[in-house]
Amino acid sequence: MTDVGGGTPAAAGGPDVDVLVIGGGAAGLVTALQLAKLGHSVHVVEARERPGGFVSEHELAGIRLDSGAESFATRKGTVAALAAEVGLGDDVVAPNRAGAWVRWNGGTAPLPAAGILGIPGVPLADDVRRVIGWGGSLRAYLDRLMPLLRVRPEHDLGDIVRRRMGRRVLDRLVTPVVAGVHSADPSDVDVRTVAPGLTQAMTTQGSLSGAVMALREQAPAGSQVQGIVGGMHRLISALEEQLAFYGGTLETGTRVVSLQRSGEAGLDDRPDARPLWSVELARATAPSTPSATPPPTSAAPASPVPRRVTARALVVAAGFRPALTLLADAGVAALPAATAWPEPASVAIATLVVDDARLDAHPRGTGVLVAPGTTGVTAKALTHATAKWAWLAAQLPPHRHVLRLSYGRGGETLVEPELATVVADASTLLGVPLSVADVVDSDLVRWDDSLAFATVGHKARVAQLSEAVAAVPGLDVVGAWVSGTGLAATVEQAKTTASGIAAELRGHARLPR
Numbered sequence: 001m002t003d004v005g006g007g008t009p010a011a012a013g014g015p016d017v018d019v020l021v022i023g024g025g026a027a028g029l030v031t032a033l034q035l036a037k038l039g040h041s042v043h044v045v046e047a048r049e050r051p052g053g054f055v056s057e058h059e060l061a062g063i064r065l066d067s068g069a070e071s072f073a074t075r076k077g078t079v080a081a082l083a084a085e086v087g088l089g090d091d092v093v094a095p096n097r098a099g100a101w102v103r104w105n106g107g108t109a110p111l112p113a114a115g116i117l118g119i120p121g122v123p124l125a126d127d128v129r130r131v132i133g134w135g136g137s138l139r140a141y142l143d144r145l146m147p148l149l150r151v152r153p154e155h156d157l158g159d160i161v162r163r164r165m166g167r168r169v170l171d172r173l174v175t176p177v178v179a180g181v182h183s184a185d186p187s188d189v190d191v192r193t194v195a196p197g198l199t200q201a202m203t204t205q206g207s208l209s210g211a212v213m214a215l216r217e218q219a220p221a222g223s224q225v226q227g228i229v230g231g232m233h234r235l236i237s238a239l240e241e242q243l244a245f246y247g248g249t250l251e252t253g254t255r256v257v258s259l260q261r262s263g264e265a266g267l268d269d270r271p272d273a274r275p276l277w278s279v280e281l282a283r284a285t286a287p288s289t290p291s292a293t294p295p296p297t298s299a300a301p302a303s304p305v306p307r308r309v310t311a312r313a314l315v316v317a318a319g320f321r322p323a324l325t326l327l328a329d330a331g332v333a334a335l336p337a338a339t340a341w342p343e344p345a346s347v348a349i350a351t352l353v354v355d356d357a358r359l360d361a362h363p364r365g366t367g368v369l370v371a372p373g374t375t376g377v378t379a380k381a382l383t384h385a386t387a388k389w390a391w392l393a394a395q396l397p398p399h400r401h402v403l404r405l406s407y408g409r410g411g412e413t414l415v416e417p418e419l420a421t422v423v424a425d426a427s428t429l430l431g432v433p434l435s436v437a438d439v440v441d442s443d444l445v446r447w448d449d450s451l452a453f454a455t456v457g458h459k460a461r462v463a464q465l466s467e468a469v470a471a472v473p474g475l476d477v478v479g480a481w482v483s484g485t486g487l488a489a490t491v492e493q494a495k496t497t498a499s500g501i502a503a504e505l506r507g508h509a510r511l512p513r
């Protein structure tokens with residue numbers, strides 16, 4: 001690898017690696033591992049001191065906990081299969097079946113069992129009436145009687161729910177769930193992204209609730225989410241280990257600052273040889289997020305930076321904003337304008353470790369989602385982690401509980417809460433008065449540049465971006481902002497992309513992206 005100032009292109013002796021991956025979050029690590037397994041030399045550059053991105057960990061009261069993602073969608077079994085691939089198959093677990101509750105102005109009740117994103121499959125069921133009352137349930141039932149009018153293609157989830165089932169369902173059920181999962185209002189969210197297949201099922205079933213039931217019947221039995229004993233961050237450590245095992249390398253605390261295509265020369269003189277990329281690396285300054293950055297795990301000696309690395313292929317896995325800058329730098333033409341993208345949300349996760357025997361009864365199941373506009377509470381959701389995950393409760397002394405409260409809704413400026421506010425919110429949401437004196441340990445981790453990637457129009461922007469990137473040989477982009485939020489979508493896209501890159505590196509044609 002060459003010094004940045006040296007100016008000698010490594011092309012003289014061939015590239016340093018086959019593939020350079022920029023960003024060591026889940027997307028980057030999965031892409032890198034698949035390529036390394038196929039025998040390619042891969043180097044991952046990660047700006048933070050630790051890989052994982054939004055899958056991260058912190059230590060509270062002597063126990064390592066997830067500080068970002070804490071579960072994954074079971075859709076297609078993608079993440080469970082990855083966990084098995086990296087040796088964690090026996091540690092994949094389902095959460096407590098009790099489920100979460102919802103809080104609105106005037107009440108708190110369990111979320112109805114038969115639903116998707118809060119949309120009830122059985123509008124007149126007891127658990128639906130408990131949240132939206134008889135009036136709300138009867139209005140929602142009208143969905144079964146109203147004809148489907150296909151006047152225009154429907155993408156706005158909020159609009160679909162309101163027209164088919166009424167405001168109560170939208171405000172008390174769907175909005176809290178969508179805000180909790182996607183940090184966005186249902187009216188800004190593209191139904192095709194957050195509930196794939198729902199509108200097609202509406203056409204065949206003749207109603208929204210019928211579509212919900214049809215999709216639920218198609219889904220495999222059991223929980224829609226799973227976790228990993230010990231926390232999702234173990235997946236990152238396992239990916240890191242496997243990557244090293246297959247000869248891939250990971251460099252943390254280092255940022256890619258610029259990219260350059262250094263001509264059409266390739267590893268060999270085949271006419272279809274790949275162009276070389278020359279990438280400039282610099283020591284990363286302390287990141288602003290997450291606020292609780294753990295110490296580096298790698299004992300490997302740090303590589304010298306600044307310097308340049310050359311590669312046959314580049315994978316941009318850097319997360320939304322940095323990725324857009326890097327792609328523009330890579331000379332990708334016809335990218336959607338920077339102003340065309342929505343502002344991603346900032347969220348903060350406040351974690352409390354508390355000693356209180358009253359929480360042993362799990363008063364609100366696995367947690368509470370809060371309807372926007374609910375007075376007396378500023379959190380948008382609470383996860384009762386020790387109620388949700390039996391493995392976590394088993395690791396703690398009796399009556400000790402872990403509570404995760406999330407703050408920050410899409411479109412609103414995040415106000416980081418004080419500890420007293422977090423404790424007051426936990427008390428309100430759990431219906432158990434807690435005091436700051438009950439708190440054994442706590443912290444607040446802020447995540448910027450996250451989550452608001454399900455909005456209407458996003459799919460079209462991503463399609464334009466993918467086409468523009470596909471026109472540049474040896475360049476790919478992976479990550480939640482392109483694949484859709486969540487580990488299931490991120491992992492699936494990373495694996496598919498890695499297969500395409502591997503085919504191209506072997507000189508084979510690639511399926512259209």
Ligand SMILES: Cc1cc2nc3c(=O)[nH]c(=O)nc-3n(C[C@H](O)[C@H](O)[C@H](O)COP(=O)(O)OP(=O)(O)OC[C@H]3O[C@@H](n4cnc5c(N)ncnc54)[C@H](O)[C@@H]3O)c2cc1C
Nearest residue numbers: 023025026027047053054069070071256322479480486487
């Ligand atoms: C608080 C929170 C909770 C979540 N909970 C869940 C959950 O329970 N289940 C679920 O499925 N999903 C969850 N998600 C979403 C999920 O975590 C993400 O969709 C997924 O982890 C995104 O992975 P990624 O690799 O695309 O991006 P990221 O995780 O953002 O990784 C990008 C990486 O690139 C690095 N980088 C950026 N710029 C550069 C540069 N110039 N040079 C080098 N490196 C760079 C960054 O430091 C980062 O590590 C959650 C997200 C958040 C924020």
